[in-house]
Amino acid sequence: MSPTTPTVLVADDDQAIRTVLSHALGRAGFDVRTTGNASTLWQWVSDGEGDLVITDVIMPDENGLDLIPRIKKIRPELRIVVMSAHSTMLTAVKAAERGAFEYLPKPFDLNEMVNVVRRGLETPRARPDDQSGMPEEALPMIGRSSAMQEVYRTLARLMNTDLTVMVVGESGTGKELVARALHDYGKWRHGPFVAINMAAIPRELIESELFGYEKGAFTGAIQRSVGRFEQAEGGTLFLDEIGDMPPEAQTRLLRVLQEGEYTTVGGRKTLRANVRIIAATHRDLRQQIRQGMFREDLYFRLNVAPMRLPPLRERTEDLPELVRHFLSKAVSEGLPLKVIDRAAMDRLMAYRWPGNVRELENLIRRLAALYSQEVIGVEVIEAELAEASAVVEPEGNGLSQSIEGHLKTYFAALGNALPTPGLYDRVLHEMERPLITLTLQATRGNQIKAAQVLGLNRNTLRKKIRELNISVVRGGK
Known part of the structure; x- marks a missing residue:
């Protein structure tokens, strides 16, 4: 880094991006030079100009990722920040593998970009190990949401x-x-x-x-x-x-x-x-x-x-891409090609997905295998999701909604009268006995396993079994 004001070189074929970055970094106290192509950036770097580079991936004359190894060969100390609107896990991993200091998906937060530039100019640089030979096949994770971008960035930082x-x-x-x-x-x-x-x-x-x-x-x-x-x-x-x-x-x-x-x-x-x-x-x-x-x-x-890892309900914007992937995967497994119509896709995006991506994959495979129509409509999706909602995983809201329904019935029966004092403790007590009894039945009387399922200490569970006078039959139903 030069002893004078640091210079940041920005390469992006989008004039608006260049203007925004130029203003933001200029206000932060940096000199900024911008270009719309990779060849000019390469010329600046070859001439020894710039203290940090910000480059887009897709440019008219060269891919920004392909430029990184050439820059590193002649100026290994130069920090490079990669930005891309084509934000996938592969982009993040390739950027890290080729020696980028940081990767930011578009649209990015300007304050975060300024902070990344400051870190890049201030943090001592350690030479990365040679990581050549990384396989190029498609990576196993899908999604372009902000939640998944953070996953990709973390993966890129930790993989080596x-x-x-x-x-x-x-x-x-x-x-x-x-x-x-x-x-x-x-x-x-x-x-x-x-x-x-x-x-x-x-x-x-x-x-x-x-x-x-x-x-x-x-x-x-x-x-x-x-x-x-x-x-x-x-x-x-x-x-x-x-x-x-x-x-x-x-x-x-x-x-x-x-x-x-x-x-x-x-x-x-x-x-x-x-x-x-x-x-x-x-x-x-x-x-x-x-x-x-x-x-x-x-x-x-x-x-x-x-x-x-974010649950699917926190990244529903990834759902259409995931659906296309699983439909294609089903075809590769010998199942017939299916298309999800717009109304059906909207219904899928409104669902909470307690089983997350695994539940979605199983649903898509079921749609491909069991339904004769090529285009899957909302009626089919409604029927499938209604059946799935009958068995709600613990992480969903089904239990809470069920309890709420029972309490509404109880309060409606009281009319204008208020319930007697101590309702909170009474409701908890009424729930506790069947909860422990059914859990013990599910674990066939194994108190250690039941304590794990309930999230209780084993001694606490034994105490409650005694207090509630619950009979335990090992190996029973």
């Missing part, structure tokens, strides 16, 4: 680091897709990607699944078994539904994160763990910490780089 990432999001938002993208397009891509879902494995087997076991470690261990940590050596280990990990396994995982080593179940030899860990959960781990169900020290070790 060793940081442990915690992906948080509701069921069906694509947490494993994020984990795979971090692996497939990052520095660990040459190693294996190994996933394990804590909720899908019996609790007593999780430690041996993760860390492996030696012959004779327990009844049935007739030979040594390799665990997921060993399988993921040199690559990425994805710990899905980390909130379902039992306390004993949490303690062993904490040691891996702290010391970088572990032992197999029944083993004495210390093994080094050379893996990048990505964890994911749909649970509120802070609440689980308060309830004594999750270790706080493990949470902070896992939550080094938090990443939140």
Whole structure:
């Protein structure tokens, strides 16, 4: 950076963008030079001009992303900010892979752009590792909404680091897709990607699944078994539904994160763990910490780089693009081509999608497989969504609406009379007994699992079972 006023070079074929940036950056105290093509920008950079570059991707004479490696070759210290109206995950990842300092989708916030420029001029620069060879095929995440742009930018920043990432999001938002993208397009891509879902494995087997076991470690261990940590050596280990990990396994995982080593179940030899860990959960781990169900020290070790995935209801503008993608995917699977008409699309966009993108994909596949008409109208969508709404996931509003309906009936029956005092406690008490009873039935009398489902400490659940005189039948319906 020059000792005088910093100069920012702006390349964009849109005159309005050049004018707006010139005024905003000028008011912020920078000298600004603008051009509508890549060749002039390249000439300025070749002549040693400019302290920071802002470039569009699509320009009349050259793609801005293709220009970045050439600039980096002759001026590796020059910071480059990429902006694009064609904002996809691939754009963000390519910009980061080729050495861009920051990526901003259009339309961008002017204050954010000014702040990015200030950071680019003030932050010491570390040379990035060579990340050549990144695959060019389409990336697995779809959407151009502002919520997804933030996901793409975070992915681009994290993919070539060793940081442990915690992906948080509701069921069906694509947490494993994020984990795979971090692996497939990052520095660990040459190693294996190994996933394990804590909720899908019996609790007593999780430690041996993760860390492996030696012959004779327990009844049935007739030979040594390799665990997921060993399988993921040199690559990425994805710990899905980390909130379902039992306390004993949490303690062993904490040691891996702290010391970088572990032992197999029944083993004495210390093994080094050379893996990048990505964890994911749909649970509120802070609440689980308060309830004594999750270790706080493990949470902070896992939550080094938090990443939140937005539910589909927060990015409904992405829905038409997602629908087109899933319709095309259905055709590639041998199902007939379908078209969603405008009224049907509007109804899809008005739905809250408690099952998120997974629910949408399943619906589109069902429409392609079960309906003979080529054009799907709103009547079909109404029927499908009405059936889906009959079973609402816990993250939806169905339970709240149902309770509201019962309370409205209760107040209507009272007429002008007010209910007797203590209504709040009475309603909670009336709900508590059937809630615990049905949860115990669903878990076949397993109080540990029921406590997890309810989000209660096991001792608290046992106390309530006694107080409410609830009978528990293990293995029963």
